[in-house]
Amino acid sequence: MKPGDFPAEVIEKLRSARSVAVLTGAGISAESGVPTFREAQTGLWARFNPEELATPAAFRRNPQLVWEWYAWRRQLVAQAVPNAGHRALTEFEQRIPEFTLITQNVDGLHQRAGCRRVIELHGNIRRTKCFEENVVVETWDETGEVPPRCPRCGGRLRPDVVWFEETLPPEALEKAIQAAQTCDLFLSIGTSTVVHPAASLPYEALDRGGMLIEVNPEITPLTGNARHSFHGPAGVVLPALLRAAWP
Ligand code: BJW
Numbered sequence: 037m038k039p040g041d042f043p044a045e046v047i048e049k050l051r052s053a054r055s056v057a058v059l060t061g062a063g064i065s066a067e068s069g070v071p072t073f074r075e076a077q078t079g080l081w082a083r084f085n086p087e088e089l090a091t092p093a094a095f096r097r098n099p100q101l102v103w104e105w106y107a108w109r110r111q112l113v114a115q116a117v118p119n120a121g122h123r124a125l126t127e128f129e130q131r132i133p134e135f136t137l138i139t140q141n142v143d144g145l146h147q148r149a150g151c152r153r154v155i156e157l158h159g160n161i162r163r164t165k166c167f168e169e170n171v172v173v174e175t176w177d178e179t180g181e182v183p184p185r186c187p188r189c190g191g192r193l194r195p196d197v198v199w200f201e202e203t204l205p206p207e208a209l210e211k212a213i214q215a216a217q218t219c220d221l222f223l224s225i226g227t228s229t230v231v232h233p234a235a236s237l238p239y240e241a242l243d244r245g246g247m248l249i250e251v252n253p254e255i256t257p258l259t260g261n262a263r264h265s266f267h268g269p270a271g272v273v274l275p276a277l278l279r280a281a282w283p
Contacts, residue, residue, distance in 0.1 A: 037266075037268055037272050037273055037276040038276060039276055039279045039280035039283065040280070041276065041280075042266075042276070042277060042280045043264060046249065046264055046277075046280075047280050047281050049220070049221050049247055050128075050132075050221065050277070050281040051281055051282075052220075053132060053219075053220040053221045054133055054134060054220055055132075055133070055134035055135075055136075055215075055218055055219045055220050055221075056128070056132045056134070056135050056136070056219055056220065056221045056222075056223065057136045057138060057212075057215040057216050057219040057221075057222050057223070057237075057241060057246075058125060058128075058135070058136070058137045058138065058222075058223040058224075058225060059138045059139075059140070059212075059216075059222070059223070059224050059225065059227060059234065059237050059238065060125075060137065060138070060139045060140065060141060060146070060225045060226055060227065061139075061140045061141065061225070061226045061227025061228065061229075061234075062140070062141060062226060062227070063225065063226020063227060063252060063253075063269075063270060064119075064121050064122065064125075064139075064141070064145075064225050064226035064270045065116065065119075065122075065141055065143055065145050065226075066226065066269070067119040067120070067121060067269060067270070067271040068116040068117060068118060068119045068122070068143075068145060069112070069115075069116050070112060070113060070116050070141075070143055070145070071112075072226075073086075073228075074228050074230070084105065086200065087200075088101070089101070089102055089105050090197075090199045090200055091199050091200045091201055092167075092199055092201065092202060093201075094199075095167065095192075095194055095199075099167075099182075099183050099192050099194075100182045100183065102183075102194070103182055103183035103193075103194070103195075104182065106161060106194075106195040106197075109161060110161050110162065110195075113142075113143045113144070113145075113161055113162070114162075116143065116145060117145075117148070118145045118146075118148050118149035119145075119270075119271045120271040120272075120274070120275050121225070121226075121269070121270035121271040121273075121274045121275075122145050122146055122148075122149035122151070123149050123150075123275075124274035124275045124277070124278045125137060125146065125149070125151060125225075125274060126146075126149045126150045126151045127278055128274075128278065129151055129152065129153065131281075131282060134219075135153060136153055136155065136211070136212075136215035136219070137151050137153060137154045137155065138155045138157060138212040138215065138216075138234075138237065139154060139155065139156055139157065140157050140158050140227060140231065140234050141156075141158070142156070142158055142159050142160050142161040142195075142197045143160075143161060144160055144161075144162060155208050155211050155212050155215070156205075156208060157198070157204050157205070157208055157209065157212060157234050158197055158198040158204070158234075159195070159196045159197035159198050159205070160196060160197070161195055161196075161197055163195070163196035164176075164193050164194070164195060164196060165193070165194060165195075165196040166186040166188070166189060166191045166192075166193060166194075167186075167191050167192045167193065167194045168186065168189055168191030168192070169186065169188065169189055169191060171188075172196060173186055173187065173188075173193060175187070176193060204233065204234075209233065212234075212237060213237065213240055216237040216238070216240035216241045216246070217240050217241070217243075217244050218244070219241055219246045220246060220247065221246060221247045221249065222237075222238055222241035222242075222246045222247070222248050222249070223249050223250075223251065224238050224248065224249070224250045224251070224252075224256075224258055224262070225250075225251045225252070225270050225274070226251065226252060226270050227252070227256070228254075228256050228257075229256050229257055229258040230256075230257065235257075235258075238258055238261070238262075239261070242261060247263050248261060248262045248263055249262060249263060249264045249265075249266070250262040250264070250265040250266070251265075251266045251268070251270050251273045251274065252265070252267065253267055253268055253269055254267070255267075
């Protein structure tokens with residue numbers, strides 16, 4: 037993609053925006069080798085059943101299976117490095133007066149790319165918490181039991197991510213809604229926009245007159261509502277957009 041491929045109003049909006057909110061999903065990390073969830077061949081949910089792995093009931097039923105699945109994914113994420121899409125967003129942050137990056141991802145790659153204002157809606161896979169007390173746990177004894185036990189209460193440990201049917205961290209969600217409602221420009225990047233409440237955020241921006249731009253190789257339920265949709269990989273589209281706005 038070349039800088040000349042972007043409409044003038046997009047470039048103008050980026051340069052003049054006082055406030056920009058960005059929602060990212062698994063697609064932004066795909067080029068770092070982190071699998072997405074819903075893509076037909078390569079998505080995690082093509083091979084694994086979310087109801088057996090990403091709900092509190094699944095953990096109660098088979099905590100060892102869930103813990104081991106997340107241990108495998110934690111390893112994948114530890115080996116991944118931020119890609120050109122993550123790095124371009126960090127540069128946007130440095131150029132735009134109010135920039136809020138809202139992510140559904142649990143991989144921490146935006147922070148590793150140097151982005152400062154990141155709101156994590158679905159937690160972070162590198163953190164661990166107690167299933168019983170819902171508090172973050174930093175250290176525990178490795179006794180060989182899987183999952184390990186909470187050193188305070190003896191409850192089972194679990195990843196600090198948000199499973200289906202669980203509420204999102206209230207402060208993160210409040211800040212995300214506030215950013216969506218007050219932005220001039222909202223970018224939805226690499227997300228299928230099917231998981232709520234994250235999927236409602238672009239509509240919060242639209243309802244208050246924000247311009248909506250989507251970056252995704254595929255069509256999503258949001259595409260018809262976006263002022264502009266750029267159908268390509270984030271690692272290609274975002275650096276080109278950055279160069280177009282700030283040559
Ligand atoms: C590229 C690319 C490239 C590829 N460049 N792009 C309102 C209406 C309907 C349902 C609900 C509702 N409110 C709540 C619900 C229920 C539920 C829900 O939304 N279900 C729907 C699926 C129907 N929501 C919840 O349960 C949430 N909790 C909640 O609302 O609490 C209140 C409540 C409590 C009790 C009862 C009812 C309400 C919690 C949701 C938690 C989601 N958790 C997961 C797992 C996190 C932990 C983990 O990592 O294992 O979060 S599920 C999974 O989906 C993960 C993701 O963050 C999330 C979103 O997926 P994402 O990021 O969009 O990925 P994909 O794979 O779907 O899409 C990737 C996209 O990238 C594709 O479009 C590609 O084309 C694109 N792409 N390469 C750019 N190079």
